[in-house]
Amino acid sequence: MANPLPPAATEPDPALTRVTQRLVDAPERGGLLLDFDGVLAPIVDDPASSAMPEELVVILGRLVRRLGCVAVISGRPVALLADRVAVDGVRLLGLYGLEEWVEGGPRARREAAAWKDTVDGVKGRIAAALAGAPGVVLEDKGLSVALHWRNAPDRGRAGRMVSQLVEVLAAQTGLTREPGKLVEELRPPVKWDKGASVMALHDELALREVVYVGDDRGDLAAFAAAHEVGGAAIAVDHGAETPPQLRDAADAVLVGIEAVAAWLTTLADRLDRR
Numbered sequence: 001m002a003n004p005l006p007p008a009a010t011e012p013d014p015a016l017t018r019v020t021q022r023l024v025d026a027p028e029r030g031g032l033l034l035d036f037d038g039v040l041a042p043i044v045d046d047p048a049s050s051a052m053p054e055e056l057v058v059i060l061g062r063l064v065r066r067l068g069c070v071a072v073i074s075g076r077p078v079a080l081l082a083d084r085v086a087v088d089g090v091r092l093l094g095l096y097g098l099e100e101w102v103e104g105g106p107r108a109r110r111e112a113a114a115w116k117d118t119v120d121g122v123k124g125r126i127a128a129a130l131a132g133a134p135g136v137v138l139e140d141k142g143l144s145v146a147l148h149w150r151n152a153p154d155r156g157r158a159g160r161m162v163s164q165l166v167e168v169l170a171a172q173t174g175l176t177r178e179p180g181k182l183v184e185e186l187r188p189p190v191k192w193d194k195g196a197s198v199m200a201l202h203d204e205l206a207l208r209e210v211v212y213v214g215d216d217r218g219d220l221a222a223f224a225a226a227h228e229v230g231g232a233a234i235a236v237d238h239g240a241e242t243p244p245q246l247r248d249a250a251d252a253v254l255v256g257i258e259a260v261a262a263w264l265t266t267l268a269d270r271l272d273r274r
Contacts, residue, residue: 016252016263019232022209023067024270029208030067031231032267033198033222036074036081038215039236039260043181045151047139052084053257059264064089066271069205073097073197075178075185075218077141078106095143096178096218097197098190112143115188118173119143122186129165136162144178144187155182180216181241195221202229213260215242223249236260 023030034040040060041050064070064087071091072081078094082101085092092101098112123138123145130136135152138145147166152158159182166184170177178185194214202210202225210231212222215238223233223246235242235250236257247253254260 013252016234016254019211019234019252020263020267020270022232023211023267024274026208027066027271027274028068029206031069031071031201031205031207031210032063032067033069033071033073033201033210033212033226035194035214035216035219035222035236036072036076036085038181038238039213039257040072041084042257043238043241047137047146047148050084053261056261056264057085057087059261059268060085060087060090062268062272063264066268066274068207069201071201073194073212073222075141075144075146075180077143079142082106091201093197095141095187096194097192097200098143098188108143109190109192112188112190112192115175115190116143118175119145119186119188122169122173122175125169126165133158133161141185144185146180146183146185148183150182178218180218181238193221194218195225198222198225199229202231213254215246217243217246220246220249234263 037043037050040052040056044050072085073093074081075096076094078092078099078101081092081094099106099108126138136158137148147162149155149158149162162184166177174189175186176189178187198212210226210229212226213234214222215236226233232251235246235253237253237255254263
């Protein structure tokens, strides 16, 4: 686990209080849906080293006992989520929901699994193209592949190189391009995103209230879906890296994962007192 989080100094936020109250008023049919990186785990230079602080494991365990659904919906592979989010009862959806951890193992949507050979074929081409590109890291996600340039000495140059490479490969293979914070991804061209995952959980569990917490472009679809079903969206702000449209689309904003931990603690406390 990562090091404990420092305490977050936060002032009462009326918008956040209103979102909290929605879950407190209907806990048995309330859904708390969260991204992983930048929400439950700090953003780190090496994507393989991301980890959730121990205190969040405890808090999520408390919330699972009170809410109708607690789920993590991430662009990461679901096997990684199963390793890093070791909390019984938390639903785990990886690759934006193209796969879910079910009965002790990953289960991919059939239409996405059909693209595995194409994804596997593109990995070698990417590795060859990245030779001599310092600081650019290839992340093999199984059914997708991501290229990170957070560690590149010249981020601007590395970003342009990665974007050009991904654009060419997407055109040649039919894979879909998914941009993020200092990362580009190639994934199966399946009409499924975090928004579809939010809708699926809402419908499956007949949730009355849905609150989604995210920090990147891929979370915008989840924000829209939460609003479509009458729920709310919380943006986690990491400064200049955070897309402005994410803040604009949110009902409330938390600054950094320390503030996320503080809010989740407040929510758990209020649910316990209910």
